[in-house]
Amino acid sequence: MNHRESYKILGFATQGSNGDDEQRLRSLLADTPVYFYPFERSRKWMNGWRILRYMYRERPHLVVMEGTGIAGGLALIVGSTLTRVPYVVSSGDAIGPYIANRFPLLGPLFHWYERLLYKRSTGFIGWTPYLAGRALTYGAKFAMTAAGWAPVAYSSEQLQQARSEIRSEYGIPERQLVIGIVGSLNWNRRLGYCYGYELVKAAGLLERRDVTVLIVGDGSGKARLEQLAGASGGPGRVIFTGRVPREKVPAYLAAMDLASLPQSVDQVGSFRYTTKVSEYLCAGLPIVTGRIPMSYDFNHEGMYRIHGDKPWEPKYIRSLAGFLECVTSEEVKERGSRVPRQLPLFDKESQVSSVRAFIHDILTDHADPESQVQKWHAE
Structure with missing residues (x-):
């Protein structure tokens, strides 16, 4: 029996069991024995109480939480205070500014909560290095980056075939310049x-007719965008696919020439990558975005930066429209041929290996160093 199995580790995702966040955590901890608590989004506070009770009764060696939901986070803060059980948080957002953006009156409360959550944590796994630095600033002892990966990758041949099929399905001419987004x-x-929103508004400002917007996804805003597109974009200028299966996303990306990454230049957007980045790059798409830190870190020739701090503001939309009015299909195609489809940062196996080492070091840091190192490596 492998002695590593004697470690008792609890994992859960505050966005709910069987969701994308839990799947990410399961993948990152694939080499580590973990019991996953089935977190129910509809019963968040009951889940928090049960996690707190588990920490008190079972005294696991470590708890790992994906997300920053307040019910799970408060359970960890209280549980670690009562039991000294260490915990690790993994997150892709700066939760204080994010909530403040949506609910200004709750902003101070969630800024306080975010600081306390990281201060009490032993480790932090950031989806970006900027978030890892934020957690360290707030008091996390250890931190690392696991930026995610494209869940499905197509070969060049598969991308070309999918491009033809999707364009044919939606009546998009081969020479049409297509800019799109998935989300x-x-x-x-x-x-x-x-x-x-920024794509639909920009489309309404264009004079050239050989540009099509492809919006892949569904949600409460779809009807609003469709109404806006009907009023300003003209027939056929904007295409909505609705929700598509996760495994089919690369096919729709293949139909595009450019990918939009609309992130605000502030304490919300500047800290993020989003999972779309790895998928866009894997499909060989040049990315159009604002002047966020990521755009300089990935300063390859397929990154187009436009003016404007927020994608819902007129300056950003005018800049996007101006770019689309002038850029040529030939230039985009040439740049797309040089997009690095595989960056080490988005390599899944490297991230899994790094997380395993990270968890190992935290476990041994909270035990007798010599005996636990020997225990971990023993077979």
């Missing part, structure tokens, strides 16, 4: 925005 179209009432 959840969840409408933010306060900002009057969801993914794709």
